[in-house]
Amino acid sequence: MATRESSCNCGQLSLTYEGPDPGRISLCQCYECQRRTGSVFSVQARLPIEHVTIEGRSKTWTFPTDSGKPATFRSCDSGGATYHFCPECGSTVYWEISVAPDVLGPQSAASPIRRFHRR
Numbered sequence: 001m002a003t004r005e006s007s008c009n010c011g012q013l014s015l016t017y018e019g020p021d022p023g024r025i026s027l028c029q030c031y032e033c034q035r036r037t038g039s040v041f042s043v044q045a046r047l048p049i050e051h052v053t054i055e056g057r058s059k060t061w062t063f064p065t066d067s068g069k070p071a072t073f074r075s076c077d078s079g080g081a082t083y084h085f086c087p088e089c090g091s092t093v094y095w096e097i098s099v100a101p102d103v104l105g106p107q108s109a110a111s112p113i114r115r116f117h118r119r
Contacts, residue, residue, distance in 0.1 A: 001018060001019055001020055002018075002020075002021065003016065003017070003018045004016070004017040004018075004106075005017075006093060006094070006106045007093065008056075008085070008086035008088070008089050008090075008093050009086070009089045009091045010086060010088050010091075012056045012057065012086050012087075012088045012089070013054075013056035013057065013058050013084070013086040013091075013093045014054070014055045014056055014093070015053070015054055015055075015093055015094050015104070015106055016052070016053045016055070017047050017051055017052050017053075017106070018051055018053075019047070019048060019050075019051030020051075022045040022046060022047055023046065023048075024044075024045065024046040025043070025044065025045045026043070026044050027042070027043055027044075028041065028042045028044060029041050029042075032063065036083070036092060036107070037107075044105050045105065045106055046103040046104075046105055047103055047104050047105070047106060048102060048103055049102055049103060049104055054094070056086070057086075057087055058084035058085060058086065058087070058093065059084070059085055059086075059087045060082050060084055060085075061082070061083045061085070062080070062081070062082045063080070063081050063082075063083070079097065079098045079099045080097070080098035080099075081095050081096065081097045081098065082095060082096045083107075084096075091107075092107040093106070093107055094107060095107065
């Protein structure tokens with residue numbers, strides 16, 4: 001089993017995964033993923049929550065928002081998601097999606113700025 005690490009830019013919020021290779025790694029081009037990453041694509045992994053350790057404080061943002069307005073377009077998170085980001089540097093580190101409560105998604109799976117690598 002590999003150990004994989006991910007953290008925000010300042011290192012205050014981190015995620016460590018110790019488990020088998022992710023069961024799902026995907027490439028998405030939905031509108032919300034484009035907005036979240038600032039790119040035309042987002043590479044995502046889904047990690048079983050029982051193998052994940054989170055260290056540090058996070059702030060959260062939930063989509064769709066608490067305004068009660070449903071998403072009017074289809075996206076990875078149109079069923080609902082909570083994004084966890086560092087309150088110091090603002091980097092998104094991971095998210096939870098309503099349709100898969102047993103997994104976490106590390107934002108940094110594709111970002112060269114943040115790390116998601118085997119140790």
